[in-house]
Amino acid sequence: MKKEKRSSPDAPAARGGWSRYRTIVISVGLFLVFDLGVLILNFTLSSQIEADAVAVNLAGRQRMLSQRTVKTLLLTQDAWRNELDTKPPLEELKLTVLLFDSTLHAFDRGGQVTGADGKPAMLAAAQPGSGREAVTQGLALWVPYKQLIDTAILEDGLDGVALGQAVDYGRANNLALLKLMNDLTVALEKGAAARAEDLRLIQVGGISLALINFVIILFHFIRKLGESDRHIEAARRETVEILDTVNEGLFLLGPDGRIGGQLSASLPRILRRAVKPGDDFFALLKDMVSESTLRTARGYVELLFAGRVKENLVGDLNPLNRLEIQVESATGSGRETRYLDFQINRVLADGMISHLLVTVSDITDMVQLQEALEAAKHRAGSEVGLLMSALSVHPAELAGFLHKTEAELLRINEQLKQKHAGPVQHQQTVQGVFRSIHAIKGEAAALGLESVELLAHDFEQTLSTLRERNSIAGDDMLSLPVHLNRLFEHLSLMKGIVDRVAGLQGAMVGAGQPGDAGESLARDLQKLADRIAQVQQKHVRVEAELGEFARLPEAARSVLKDVAIQLVRNAVYHGIEPPNDRVHAAKPEHGSIRVALHPSGTGMFEFIVRDDGRGLQPQRIREALIASGRYRLEDVSALDERTVVMKIFEPGFSTASGDADRDAGRGVGLDVVKERLAGLRAQLKVATQPGRFTEFRIQLAA
Known part of the structure; x- marks a missing residue:
């Protein structure tokens, strides 16, 4: 029983593909064969024509050299007879004879000669019917001629008799030699012309065959193209229907x-x-x-x-x-x-x-839904964060901060409402708002109210950009109320949360006693120092002696609290060294910041903030002043060290390297200190020793 032989499913498609394109493939193959044959013949004949051109050129040179030989012989004989210098015509004679002799022998046997351009050129031996006879007869005349010339030229001069014989031979055979070189040139030119004609015939034949083949390909291609166009049009209509629907x-x-x-x-x-x-x-x-x-x-x-x-x-x-x-x-x-x-x-x-x-x-609808969900989630998270912050701060301290901050924001709002005459007033307003927001940020950081601190920091970013401009226009101030409104809304939310948890806060163990104002400030300063030290990878202890703090009036306590926050922040960030640096300087790893308040006479108090860090370095301050662009080198060099040190209180001055962050780099902290103390009419003294300490002493009336 015979088994049925099944062909591969791809076989018909393969045979159909070959049948479909067979005519084109054969036509293209013939086209390539024709082109390749024509190219090979064209290259061969072109090479021969190029060689013929060189030969014709050198044959023409032979005619000229035959005449130059006679000429230089006569010039040499004349110079010899008149006892003149024979060297120039003799050198020319030698060169002429050498060129003519080597070229004639190359036409006879083939070989390399010096071309008309002075470069080596190859000559093929002349063939019968293409100048062979002229070369043979030319050699018959030239060999005796050259022997006479060689005999006449001696190593130390000329043989007059042989020279005369060479001249006589040249006169007798000059025209015959010239005619033979002429015949050689004509024969070579005829051969080159014949090969050029062959090349033209081959090119015409090849192009004709290629055109016929091209017509066949074109006819078949147009027929196939029509079929393809019909398929493409059908596919295009389907595509358009899809594109119109999606x-x-x-x-x-x-x-x-x-x-x-x-x-x-x-x-x-x-x-x-x-x-x-x-x-x-x-x-x-x-x-x-x-x-x-x-x-x-x-x-x-x-x-x-x-x-x-x-x-x-x-x-x-x-x-x-x-x-x-x-x-x-x-x-x-x-x-x-x-x-x-x-x-x-x-x-x-x-x-x-x-x-x-x-x-x-x-995806607008989807994004808006996601944003609504994120906003709800953020609000819930913010309220939880605010609740945790409220629970970590004593109600009295928190209420005092909220009241003070709200009053300061209302004052800022009134400043922004005022119409200013020009850029100078705008600059002053920005500087004043900057100080206020920086003080709010510092107190929020000391209380651990991170959300308020971050909002104030964002406000500072905008203010810092404005402060760096040479001129501030009214439109530039439009972004400030936006930040101010955010702070108002946040404080309002905090006040609502504080009111809701007031009962819970009062019921917590130990939370009902506000404690001494000095103790509260000490806790806040240590909390602030710990946070900054953690970011800076440092170890810091705040040693507080604030037993007399409660005796000060509320206004003085508020100012000193702002001042202490700024000075402790600067001490941790700029003054206290990293642990490794302190060990190398024979200091304990933990830096120490002493904050103290003592009576100093009748109705007077002295407030001290001292750190055992790297101290103020006048040279570094000088470099920062020059880098700020506000001082020239010669101006800074003329200042004494005390004046240089006091420059740290100028607005915008900072020795922080790199970009500003939430803790330093704005150049506003000590400006706040100076501005707050001026309101109390307090006296400020600064003492420092590089590598050992920095101390701020403030004298104020109770």
Whole structure:
């Protein structure tokens, strides 16, 4: 029983593919064969024609050299007879004879000679019918001629008799030799012309065959192209139907950054602008994104086209994911914020990246829902954080801080409401607000109210930017009420939480007693020092002697609290060294900051803040003054050390290196100290020893 032989399912398709393209493949193969044959013949004949050109040129030179030989013989004989210098014509004679002799023998046997340009040239031996006879006869005349010339030229002069014989021979055979060289040139030219004609015939024949073959290919290609066009048109109609139906914006992006020939009908609606095939994709993005995002998007697209990394590994780098844009509203009533998502995927053709498929979706509703959920979550987290902060601070201290801060913010609000005459007044307002916000931030940090501290720090960032400008306009001040309102809202929220937990706070063990004002300040200062020391990787102890603090009036206590916060902050950040540096300086690892208040006479008190850190270094202060750009080198050099040290109280001065952070670098802390003490009419003295200590002594009336 015979078994049925089953062919592979791919075999018919393979045979059909060969049958479909057989005519084109054969035609292209014949075209290549014709072209290759013509190219080989063309190269061969061209090489021969090039060699013929060299031979014709050298044959022409032989005619000239035959005449020069006679001429130089006559010149040499004349110089010899008249007892003149025979060296110049003799040297020319030797060179002429050498060139003529070597070239004639090369025409006879083939070989290398000196060309007309002085470079070596190869000559093939002359063939019968192409100058062979002229070369043979020329040698018959030339050999005796050369022997006579060689005999006439002696090592130490000339043989007059032999020279005369050579001249006579040259006169007798000059015309015959010239004619033979002429015949050689003509014969070579005829051979070159014949080969050029052969080359033309070959080229014409090859081109004719190629044209016939091309017509065959073109006819077959046009027929196949018609079939392909019908298939393509059917596929195009299907694609258009799909693109007109989908809700997403779809288009292909080419390597040149331009949108492909087809795009979905939804794309202009999503982008809220006209889009057509061939538009520059990045030009469309330019009005929608920042310059940095545009550069990143261009780099991301180039990375996808490069193909060096896997697509799924770089998806998170897409800068157009969740893109926020400002567009005209659908109702035409103004501009609105929309969120778009651009998903970009590679399109492969024959294993190579040909395009990128870009899918644009309007995700505004989804983003707004996420933001609403995040806002609710943030509010809940903020309230929990505020609750924990409120529970960690004594109610009396917290209430005092809230009352004082609210009053200060109201004062700032009144300042911002005032109409200022110009940039100078704006600059003064910014400087005053800066001091107030910095003091609020310091007290919040001392109480551990991080949320208030961070809001004040953000406010400082904006104020710092304004303060660095040479001129401040009214429009520049518009951002300040926004920060102020945030602080008001936050304080209002804190007050509500404080009111709700007041009963709980009072019931907690040990929380009902506010304690001594001095003890409260000492705890706050140690808490502040611990937080900054942890960030700076230092160890610090605050030693407080504040038993007399409660005897001061409320206004004096408030000012000294602000001053103590700023000085302790500076001591930890700038003064106290890292543990390793302290050990090398024979100091204990833990830095010490002493804060003390003592009576110093009738109705007078002395407030002291002293640290055992690196001390104030006048040279470092000088360098910071010069680096600030406000002082010249010669001005700073002229100042004595005491004056240099007191420059630390100038607004904007800081020795902190690098960018400012929440604890230092603004140059406002000691400015706050100076401004607060001026309100008390207190006297401030500074003592320091580099590497040992810094001490601030403040004399004030009770």
